[in-house]
Amino acid sequence: MKEGDENAEQAGARPKRADARRNEKTLLDAAAALFVTSGVEAPVRDIAAKAGVGTGTIYRHFPTRAELIIAVYRHQVEACAEAGPALLESSPTPHAALGRWINLFVDFLVTKHGLAAVLRSDNAGFDTLHAYFLDRLVPVCGQLLEAAAAAGEIRSDIEAAELMRGVGNLCIGADHDPDYDARRLVGLLIAGLRRLL
Amino acid sequence: MKEGDENAEQAGARPKRADARRNEKTLLDAAAALFVTSGVEAPVRDIAAKAGVGTGTIYRHFPTRAELIIAVYRHQVEACAEAGPALLESSPTPHAALGRWINLFVDFLVTKHGLAAVLRSDNAGFDTLHAYFLDRLVPVCGQLLEAAAAAGEIRSDIEAAELMRGVGNLCIGADHDPDYDARRLVGLLIAGLRRLL
Amino acid sequence: MKEGDENAEQAGARPKRADARRNEKTLLDAAAALFVTSGVEAPVRDIAAKAGVGTGTIYRHFPTRAELIIAVYRHQVEACAEAGPALLESSPTPHAALGRWINLFVDFLVTKHGLAAVLRSDNAGFDTLHAYFLDRLVPVCGQLLEAAAAAGEIRSDIEAAELMRGVGNLCIGADHDPDYDARRLVGLLIAGLRRLL
Amino acid sequence: MKEGDENAEQAGARPKRADARRNEKTLLDAAAALFVTSGVEAPVRDIAAKAGVGTGTIYRHFPTRAELIIAVYRHQVEACAEAGPALLESSPTPHAALGRWINLFVDFLVTKHGLAAVLRSDNAGFDTLHAYFLDRLVPVCGQLLEAAAAAGEIRSDIEAAELMRGVGNLCIGADHDPDYDARRLVGLLIAGLRRLL
DNA sequence: CATGAATGAGCTTTCATTCAT
DNA sequence: CATGAATGAAAGCTCATTCAT
Numbered sequence: 001m002k003e004g005d006e007n008a009e010q011a012g013a014r015p016k017r018a019d020a021r022r023n024e025k026t027l028l029d030a031a032a033a034l035f036v037t038s039g040v041e042a043p044v045r046d047i048a049a050k051a052g053v054g055t056g057t058i059y060r061h062f063p064t065r066a067e068l069i070i071a072v073y074r075h076q077v078e079a080c081a082e083a084g085p086a087l088l089e090s091s092p093t094p095h096a097a098l099g100r101w102i103n104l105f106v107d108f109l110v111t112k113h114g115l116a117a118v119l120r121s122d123n124a125g126f127d128t129l130h131a132y133f134l135d136r137l138v139p140v141c142g143q144l145l146e147a148a149a150a151a152g153e154i155r156s157d158i159e160a161a162e163l164m165r166g167v168g169n170l171c172i173g174a175d176h177d178p179d180y181d182a183r184r185l186v187g188l189l190i191a192g193l194r195r196l197l
Numbered sequence: 198m199k200e201g202d203e204n205a206e207q208a209g210a211r212p213k214r215a216d217a218r219r220n221e222k223t224l225l226d227a228a229a230a231l232f233v234t235s236g237v238e239a240p241v242r243d244i245a246a247k248a249g250v251g252t253g254t255i256y257r258h259f260p261t262r263a264e265l266i267i268a269v270y271r272h273q274v275e276a277c278a279e280a281g282p283a284l285l286e287s288s289p290t291p292h293a294a295l296g297r298w299i300n301l302f303v304d305f306l307v308t309k310h311g312l313a314a315v316l317r318s319d320n321a322g323f324d325t326l327h328a329y330f331l332d333r334l335v336p337v338c339g340q341l342l343e344a345a346a347a348a349g350e351i352r353s354d355i356e357a358a359e360l361m362r363g364v365g366n367l368c369i370g371a372d373h374d375p376d377y378d379a380r381r382l383v384g385l386l387i388a389g390l391r392r393l394l
Numbered sequence: 395m396k397e398g399d400e401n402a403e404q405a406g407a408r409p410k411r412a413d414a415r416r417n418e419k420t421l422l423d424a425a426a427a428l429f430v431t432s433g434v435e436a437p438v439r440d441i442a443a444k445a446g447v448g449t450g451t452i453y454r455h456f457p458t459r460a461e462l463i464i465a466v467y468r469h470q471v472e473a474c475a476e477a478g479p480a481l482l483e484s485s486p487t488p489h490a491a492l493g494r495w496i497n498l499f500v501d502f503l504v505t506k507h508g509l510a511a512v513l514r515s516d517n518a519g520f521d522t523l524h525a526y527f528l529d530r531l532v533p534v535c536g537q538l539l540e541a542a543a544a545a546g547e548i549r550s551d552i553e554a555a556e557l558m559r560g561v562g563n564l565c566i567g568a569d570h571d572p573d574y575d576a577r578r579l580v581g582l583l584i585a586g587l588r589r590l591l
Numbered sequence: 592m593k594e595g596d597e598n599a600e601q602a603g604a605r606p607k608r609a610d611a612r613r614n615e616k617t618l619l620d621a622a623a624a625l626f627v628t629s630g631v632e633a634p635v636r637d638i639a640a641k642a643g644v645g646t647g648t649i650y651r652h653f654p655t656r657a658e659l660i661i662a663v664y665r666h667q668v669e670a671c672a673e674a675g676p677a678l679l680e681s682s683p684t685p686h687a688a689l690g691r692w693i694n695l696f697v698d699f700l701v702t703k704h705g706l707a708a709v710l711r712s713d714n715a716g717f718d719t720l721h722a723y724f725l726d727r728l729v730p731v732c733g734q735l736l737e738a739a740a741a742a743g744e745i746r747s748d749i750e751a752a753e754l755m756r757g758v759g760n761l762c763i764g765a766d767h768d769p770d771y772d773a774r775r776l777v778g779l780l781i782a783g784l785r786r787l788l
Numbered sequence: 789c790a791t792g793a794a795t796g797a798g799c800t801t802t803c804a805t806t807c808a809t
Numbered sequence: 810c811a812t813g814a815a816t817g818a819a820a821g822c823t824c825a826t827t828c829a830t
Contacts (some may be wrong), residue, residue: 018808018809018815019808019809019814019815020814022356023793023814023815035344043798043799044799044800044801045798045799045800046200048817053815053816054815054816054817054818055800055801055816055817056801056814056816056817057801057814057815057816058804059800059801059802059819060813060814060815061814071216117314117369120369120370120374122373158381160264161376162376162377162378162381162382163382164379165370165380165382166367166385169366169367169369169370169382170363170366170367171366172314172317172366172369173317173319173362176319179356179358179359180359180362181359184355184359185359185362185363185366185386187362187389188363188384188386188389188390189386189389190389190812191383191388191391192384192385192386192387192388192389192390193385193389194388194389220789220790240823240824240825241824241825241826242792242798242824242825245791245792250790250791250792251790251791251792251793252792252825252826253789253790253791253792253826253827253828254790254791254792256825256827257789257790257828294808350811412819417810418810437802437803437804438804438805439803439804439813442812442813447811447813448811448812448813448814449804449805449812449813450805450806450807450810450812450813451810451811451812451813453790453804453806454811456811459804469796477613498756503827504599511708511763514763514764516764516767552775552779553770554774555770556770556771556772556776557776559764559771559776560761560776560779561762563761563762563763563764564757564760564761564775565760565761566707566708566711566760567708567711567756567760569712570711570713573752573753573757575753577776578749578753579753579754579756579757579760579780581781581783582749582757582780582783582784583776583779583783583786584783585782585783586779586780586781586782586783586784587779587783588782608829609829610793610794610829610830611792611793611794614793634819634820634821635820635822636820636821636822639796643793644794645794645795645796646795646796646821646822647793647794647796647822647823647824648793648794648795648796650795650821650822651792651793651822652793661814759801765825789829790830791828791829791830792828792829793819793827793828793829793830794823794826794827794828794829795825795827795828796824796825796826797823797824797825797828798822798823798824799821799822799823800820800821800822801819801821802818802819802820803816803817803818803819804816804817804818804826805815805816805817806814806815807810807812807814807815807816808812808813808814808815808827809812809813809814
């Protein structure tokens with residue numbers, strides 16, 4: 001049955017079915033919402049319920065939790081990664097660029113209940129997630145760090161991966177405590193990088 | 198209630214009390230040992246098994262996990278708290294004292310598998326634990342902070358509670374990753390406190 | 395519905411039918427292959443995947459698993475059924491013919507991972523399957539049995555249906571254990587039919 | 592000496608608590624009953640429900656399904672095993688003893704829905720079960736087989752393990768079909784062992 | 789008081805089957 | 810007709826917590 005008279009999907013070899021696409025969107029929205037309130041380890045059943053789908057649907061779209069988490073946050077992570085070089089150019093100094101970029105990351109993380117915790121998990125199931133964040137963000141951070149070090153603004157004995165982890169850690173629990181300002185503490189951390197004059 | 202137990206013991210001369218006390222010691226040792234290997238959220242059953250007692254016994258002595266954790270670490274927390282004033286006197290500057298004292302805290306936390314994470318938990322059951330740490334350590338930290346601020350060494354817009362939380366956060370997950378040096382990052386944080394010259 | 399398909403095909407000359415038939419063939423091949431490796435209870439999805447079709451297609455062609463199994467093995471079952479009379483003629487004695495025919499059946503069953511087990515299933519869904527095997531093979535077996543009984547070679551108090559079930563049972567699990575030789579045991583069973591002299 | 596497990600319990604250091612013992616009995620009864628109707632792979636939840644206990648109770652008493660199955664059938668298996676030597680002495684010939692003993696086994700198995708199937712399972716979880724049956728029954732069968740072979744009554748090329756499996760297989764499904772008489776078929780099998788005169 | 793048995797909610801994951809596309 | 814997305818009922822297993830002994 002090759003009649004191409006049906007509403008042809010937008011160009012592409014195997015376009016996702018409309019309902020599937022809709023569902024995936026619904027799913028991601030539901031997951032994102034639940035992640036905010038219950039953390040990224042929210043029960044699959046709850047996510048499914050919130051999305052109004054069966055649990056199987058989640059597993060079809062995202063076989064592992066890591067994949068779901070990545071999908072939920074991909075856009076924001078990508079945006080963050082891409083912002084790095086631009087900030088380097090538009091900022092007065094590399095150290096300032098670093099601070100701004102880190103703030104972007106903090107703004108992202110602060111609302112991701114439990115994400116930072118899961119990034120520390122030694123559970124094998126989260127390796128993919130771990131790797132994704134590392135792959136995308138550490139190089140960017142490294143670039144900024146190197147620029148600042150090259151400019152003599154900061155110490156050069158801190159690894160990007162370590163700094164990122166520190167920043168990540170400082171964001172843990174920042175969403176459910178108005179007395180805790182992760183951004184301010186991260187500011188301290190970044191300030192601490194400065195080479196002592 | 199706090200001192201009552203001791204007195205009742207002397208007066209009543211009930212041998213059971215000695216048993217109970219011995220049990221409690223055994224329990225704390227077992228819990229401490231298991232916390233090291235399995236984290237502070239180790240299954241109650243495992244702790245009981247290690248102590249050679251029934252699970253009920255644990256609940257009798259420590260109705261909530263928070264209480265057990267506090268009991269296990271009380272000595273070390275007290276020691277840390279008490280070290281504050283001494284360090285203030287023996288250190289060249291208040292900021293140096295702060296740094297040393299914070300290092301003490303980091304050294305404590307980093308070896309307590311999962312403790313830092315639990316301190317961030319929004320689980321109501323851990324409120325007591327949270328409060329205990331705050332009560333004991335924040336004033337000490339505040340004292341050091343104030344001294345450093347008074348000496349003009351650091352900014353004065355950082356609260357002790359917030360700083361403690363930041364330090365605690367930086368320690369999360371530091372035990373199972375040799376590539377992550379919480380102490381170095383905390384050092385950055387403390388360095389970041391310095392008033393820019 | 396049973397004969398309609400064939401006629402409609404010849405009359406209407408609808409090319410779609412050719413597609414469908416090809417599909418059915420593909421399906422049966424895939425199912426047969428998967429049955430060998432994963433047993434006759436292999437997941438529908440796996441079969442569909444192997445055939446390169448959707449799961450719905452399988453249900454369209456074979457609404458129940460029993461029907462699929464029957465379709466997959468029909469040729470071999472028919473061949474087995476048809477071999478009975480021939481063997482009766484070509485064998486030295488009816489009992490020998492029976493033995494040979496039974497061996498044919500054993501050889502068939504033993505390679506059909508899980509088929510023997512499913513033949514014993516009390517799951518209503520397999521009634522059709524059960525009935526099919528009975529309908530096709532029991533009469534043949536009965537014929538051989540009667541001939542042997544008439545020749546005075548064997549006891550006459552065993553029903554063909556029962557014997558077939560026994561043989562079927564002996565084949566269960568014969569595929570995944572090299573230490574178990576269903577054929578030898580079946581040989582014992584057939585030998586046991588002999589009238590004691 | 593056996594000196595009674597029951598008595599040892601009263602005397603021994605750690606007697607099982609009365610409620611636990613009662614529960615275990617209830618559990619075994621419930622499991623046995625459910626095994627009859629739903630097979631030995633009946634859902635843990637169903638067994639628990641039938642016994643009126645929580646699922647956890649089952650796992651406490653019998654961490655693996657194999658252990659539960661063994662416990663349910665232990666008495667009968669032991670009785671069967673122990674009957675072997677006695678039958679050898681009390682029967683007119685070793686072959687007769689073998690037949691009688693096999694009948695005992697058949698009577699046992701015929702009501703154990705799904706047991707035979709599970710004994711064939713290649714699932715690692717059932718290794719223990721498999722081993723238990725083999726350990727207890729195959730030697731007994733082997734003894735009878737050897738005696739009969741030594742007496743020249745039967746062929747000597749059949750292994751006890753294989754014979755037991757054959758008998759086991761013949762019993763599959765015998766409980767839910769009044770038209771299928773496993774005992775008669777097994778009789779055939781045993782008769783087939785006879786050395787042809 | 790101590791014990792540890794019992795409870796049962798809660799989580800993940802699989803798959804037969806239906807039905808929108 | 811074919812497709813494969815969605816469904817949701819199972820099922821196994823863990824562990825905090827209660828409570829009979």
